[in-house]
Amino acid sequence: MTAPKTLYDKIWEAHVAHKSEDGTCLLYIDRHLVHEVTSPQAFEGLRMAGRKVRAPEKTIAVPDHNVPTTLDRAKGIDNEESRIQVEALDKNAKDFGVHYYPVSDVRQGIVHIVGPEQGWTLPGMTVVCGDSHTATHGAFGSLAHGIGTSEVEHVLATQTLIQKKSKNMKVEITGKLRPGVTAKDITLCVIGETGTAGGTGYVIEYCGEAIRDLSMEGRMTVCNMAIEGGARAGLIAPDETTYQYCNGRAHAPKGAKWDTAVAYWKTLFTDEGANFDKVVTIKGEDIAPVVTWGTSPEDVLPITAAVPSPNDFDGGKVDAVKRSLEYMGLQTGTQLSDIMIDTVFIGSCTNGRIEDLRAAAAILKGKKIKDGMRAMVVPGSGLVRAQAEEEGLADIFKEAGFEWRLAGCSMCLAMNPDQLAPGERCAATSNRNFEGRQGRGGRTHLMSPGMAAAAAITGKLTDVRELM
Amino acid sequence: MDKFTELSGIAAPMPLINIDTDMIIPKVFLKTIKRSGLGVNLFDEMRYDNDGNEIPDFVLNKPQYRNSEIIVAGDNFGCGSSREHAPWAIKDFGIRCVISTSFADIFFNNCFKNGILPIVLPKEQVDLLMQDAEKGSNARIQIDLAIQTVTSSDGVVMKFEVDNFKKHCLLNGLDDISLSLEKSDSIETYETKVADIHPWV
Numbered sequence: 069m070t071a072p073k074t075l076y077d078k079i080w081e082a083h084v085a086h087k088s089e090d091g092t093c094l095l096y097i098d099r100h101l102v103h104e105v106t107s108p109q110a111f112e113g114l115r116m117a118g119r120k121v122r123a124p125e126k127t128i129a130v131p132d133h134n135v136p137t138t139l140d141r142a143k144g145i146d147n148e149e150s151r152i153q154v155e156a157l158d159k160n161a162k163d164f165g166v167h168y169y170p171v172s173d174v175r176q177g178i179v180h181i182v183g184p185e186q187g188w189t190l191p192g193m194t195v196v197c198g199d200s201h202t203a204t205h206g207a208f209g210s211l212a213h214g215i216g217t218s219e220v221e222h223v224l225a226t227q228t229l230i231q232k233k234s235k236n237m238k239v240e241i242t243g244k245l246r247p248g249v250t251a252k253d254i255t256l257c258v259i260g261e262t263g264t265a266g267g268t269g270y271v272i273e274y275c276g277e278a279i280r281d282l283s284m285e286g287r288m289t290v291c292n293m294a295i296e297g298g299a300r301a302g303l304i305a306p307d308e309t310t311y312q313y314c315n316g317r318a319h320a321p322k323g324a325k326w327d328t329a330v331a332y333w334k335t336l337f338t339d340e341g342a343n344f345d346k347v348v349t350i351k352g353e354d355i356a357p358v359v360t361w362g363t364s365p366e367d368v369l370p371i372t373a374a375v376p377s378p379n380d381f382d383g384g385k386v387d388a389v390k391r392s393l394e395y396m397g398l399q400t401g402t403q404l405s406d407i408m409i410d411t412v413f414i415g416s417c418t419n420g421r422i423e424d425l426r427a428a429a430a431i432l433k434g435k436k437i438k439d440g441m442r443a444m445v446v447p448g449s450g451l452v453r454a455q456a457e458e459e460g461l462a463d464i465f466k467e468a469g470f471e472w473r474l475a476g477c478s479m480c481l482a483m484n485p486d487q488l489a490p491g492e493r494c495a496a497t498s499n500r501n502f503e504g505r506q507g508r509g510g511r512t513h514l515m516s517p518g519m520a521a522a523a524a525i526t527g528k529l530t531d532v533r534e535l536m
Numbered sequence: 537m538d539k540f541t542e543l544s545g546i547a548a549p550m551p552l553i554n555i556d557t558d559m560i561i562p563k564v565f566l567k568t569i570k571r572s573g574l575g576v577n578l579f580d581e582m583r584y585d586n587d588g589n590e591i592p593d594f595v596l597n598k599p600q601y602r603n604s605e606i607i608v609a610g611d612n613f614g615c616g617s618s619r620e621h622a623p624w625a626i627k628d629f630g631i632r633c634v635i636s637t638s639f640a641d642i643f644f645n646n647c648f649k650n651g652i653l654p655i656v657l658p659k660e661q662v663d664l665l666m667q668d669a670e671k672g673s674n675a676r677i678q679i680d681l682a683i684q685t686v687t688s689s690d691g692v693v694m695k696f697e698v699d700n701f702k703k704h705c706l707l708n709g710l711d712d713i714s715l716s717l718e719k720s721d722s723i724e725t726y727e728t729k730v731a732d733i734h735p736w737v
Contacts, residue, residue, distance in 0.1 A: 085726035086719045092701045094719055096726050098737050106619065108569035117713070122723075126737075134567065149567035156569055193737065200618040200642060214618035214642050217571075218649035226716045228723055232699065264554055265612040265638050298615065300641050321736035329736045364554050384553035384610045391552065481617075483563045490586065502558040502616060504581045 072339035074236045075305050076271045079211045079336070083194050085228055094228040098193035098210075101179045102129040102166065102220070104157040105483070106198030110221035111160040120164070122227040127166035128188050131157050132178045133483045135171050137446050137473035142172070150484065164224075177449025177475035180204040180417040184288065185449055187317025191306035191333040196223055201417045201499065203294040207287035208314070209306035209336050211271070214295060234300045235345040237270035238338075241278035243352040248533040250357075250427065251286035252419060252497070252516035254278065255293040257355045260368030262348060267299030270346060273338060274304050278352035284313040285423035292418045293499055296365040305337045357532050359404055360501045360514040362392035367501070371519070371531045375402045395503055396511050397491065404529050407513070411494040412443040412524040413506070414470075414517055416480035419497035420448025422455050424517040428497075429461040431521035431535050437469040438527035444471040444486070446478040468524070482507045495523035538651035539709035543632055544678045545605030548595045549669035553610035557643065560614065560622040574621055575628030596629070600672035606679070608662065608669045609636040613654075614643025623650045633679055635686065637662050648702045651709065653681060655696045664688060681707055 073081075086094040100123075107129070114121070121127055134150035135141065145151040154171065161168035169176045175186065180201055183189045195205040195212035198220040205212035215229065223229060239258055259266075272294050279290065287304045294302025311330055314320045321329045356370035367389075369376070377400040378389040393400065398407070414420075414428050425447065437443050445465050447453035453475055456462050462472050479486040480498035488494055488510025497520050501512040513529060522530040565577045583594045590597045596604060607613075607626075613636040614622060623646045626634070634647070635655045647654045657665070668675045668688045675689035681703060686694045705712055730737055 086722035088701070090700050092699075094716060094723065096723070096730070105566050109571050109620075112569070119713075147567075153567055153569060190736070192734075198618055198620075200616065202618075216618055216620035216623075216642060216646035216649060218620060218646065222713050222716065225713050226720075226723060227727075228716060230701070230712055230716060264615050265640075268612070268638060268641060295642075298612070298640060325736045329734070332734065364556075384551065387551070388553050388610075481563050483566065500556075500558070500616065502556045504562055505558050508562070508581055508586070 072342040074338045074342045074344065075209060075273050075303055075336055076211065076236055077342070079192055079194070080233055082192065091232055093231050095194060095231040096228050097196050097223050098126060099183065099188050099195040100127045100223050101183050101195065101197035101202065102127060103133055103179045103197070103199060104131040104153045105133045106217050107160065107220055108153060108156045109217050110224055111164065113221040114224055119225045121166060121224045124165040126227065127224065128183065129157055129161045129166050130169040130176055130179050130182050131171055133477045133481065135476040136484050137476045137478045137486060139474060141474055174450040174454065177452065178417045178420060178477055180292070181420060181448035181452065184208065184284070185317070185451055187314060187320035190314055190320060190329070191310055192336050196229065200295045201292050203299070203302050204288045204292040204417055206291035206294065206302040207284060207304050208310055209303060209333070211301055211303065213301040234271045235269055236343065237267060237272045237299065237346040238344040238348070239272050239274050240276040240347070240349045241274070241352050242276045242349060243278060244281070245278050245352045245355060248357050248518065248536055249355050250516040250518065251282050251289035253355050253358050255290045256358050256360065256365065256368045256514060257350060258348065259293060259297045259365050260358070261350060262297050264296060264364055264366045265298045267294065267297040270299050272297070272299045272302045274302060279304060280307065283423055284309060285421040288421065289418055293365065296499060306333045357516065357519055359519065359529055361396065361398060361404060362389065363395055363501055363503050364388070364392070365499070365501060365514065367392060369404060371404055371529060373404055375400055375404065405531060407529045408493065409495045409523045409528055410442065410492045411488060412441065412520050413446070413479040413494055413496040413498065414444070414520050415446030415448065415478055416498035417448065418499040419517050420446065420452065422452050424497065425452065425456045425461050428517040428521040429464040431518050431532060432468040432525070433464050435468055435525050437524040441469070441524055441527060443469060443524045444473055444479070446473040447475050449475045470524070479506050481505060495520045495529065537649065537709050537711060540632060540651050540653050540681055540706040542680050543605060544676050546601065546603060546673050547606035547608050547665065547669035547677045548601045548604040549666050550595060550607055550609045551666055554612045554615055555609055556616035557614060557619050557622045558616055561619065561625040566619055566621050571624050572628060574625035575630065578625040578629045603630065605630055606633045606635065606677055607631055608665045609634055611637045613639050615640040618642045620646045620649070623647050623652050627652055635662060635665055648706060651706065653679065653706060655679070655686060657686065657694060657696055661694050664692065
């Protein structure tokens, strides 16, 4: 009898194409997602060496980081460097024959939303992309993580990555969530608990009743931020929710192949008694709607709390918190719910899916955003946008005073014109509150879509439960 | 890739924890389609004010640290994005080695692909090297990858761990794509097997 295995062990073993004596492996990559920012140097490297893309049929490209999200984007990209990057991807996708969703395609969107939506991401696969939020795809029980541009070139050329196995970490969220608490609160709460380096060297498997109860959209939100906790990847074992989501998608298997696939996917779970090197358990009922107050995703507190003092921390964190509070323009002791907001951003690969827009629209329905508030919704893909229009969500946003944008990464990282001005304070559904992340000097508070919608209405950080 | 064998250089102290990739190279500089020329924008928002003038207090703007080849950093250096522009900028500035108690995973891997050696040491040793770095150009830290040692300016020798394969590639300046392509047969065998049992992949 073989030793019990974790889900990660199983996926890892199924993808080792070569193992050297020192344990270094060539891990086979089933899906390689590509965007315009981290790929041009990799394609250029292939050209210089006279190499081809080994598996263009497993390589999917879409521009997302630089693309304008204003309704007039068909006129082209004003910023010359951004335009050159997107044009480079157009050309590279064509020259190397990979699957491509150009800006003009309704299926275009954020790479981590397009992959699952089109059925490219499936359980048990290895998925990589030159983007740290590739962790998103772990929601399907696929081993998915970000890579650098040199590794992008390596995968393009060999369809493998040079890897050593990570350790196993289990994050269990037990029981039920309370009303107003979402997948975003779970994932932020976990990072608050473990710290941004708590997952370094590990692949996390999220499990427990509260995780099982999540939709695929919610699971993607949880796994998306595994990287913010330092983990190589986050995983959730596939189940009926997963199969239902995948079934019928453009690139999901059909007919007999579907049945074979599901039979295999049903073997993808952690065996009873399998070893985890680290275990974190959080009670679902203990999780509150949370926001970040600082400049690291670990700076998380329930919305009912107050801005902490540097003296509440130890070691290097004391100076880091001093710096954060100064950057964020916050005073120790201020109630988080008294912090005034200038801007609201709803979107990103963390929270730009249909369920996120539904959650925000449910809070906004029949209401208006505060006078002077700048608020935008940037759907994660053209198809999310179309569905939201069909469901009437777009009208709710527009009537509330939100800008209704086209799909892209937008203000999550502000590579396109959607940026914060110095000192501008934003309630954001994205994933990083780093200094300058949304624009130089911009101040970011991370939260769930419902919380962001609530902040848009009141003009300050707000407990969404008061508006439900 | 450039080889990394030995280095004796000035180290810049950056004790702040969680120095993220957005600090190392802000996104406005990710629009390049080249790997070179990013050194001038390394730590851009910490290094220059809104008008583009140098901020004199920032470590790499101080005369004694302008030629730093090493950074001694606080915990969890390089957290955040997968952007290889971060090590490209570090290398382009002239830094060849970063020493910390911990690094973010993707950044750590990216360093090795670019001839930069990231060294993980226990906190007490990083603290000691941080003190060394504070001495400015009077203190040179020495690194010898072959025997895996860091030597402080006072002659304290510290051993560090490094993955054998990564060490081999750094010492010899090897392109790992060529090495992996030598194993094409194994990759092909794998592909054939999977096409049979998992035809949907």
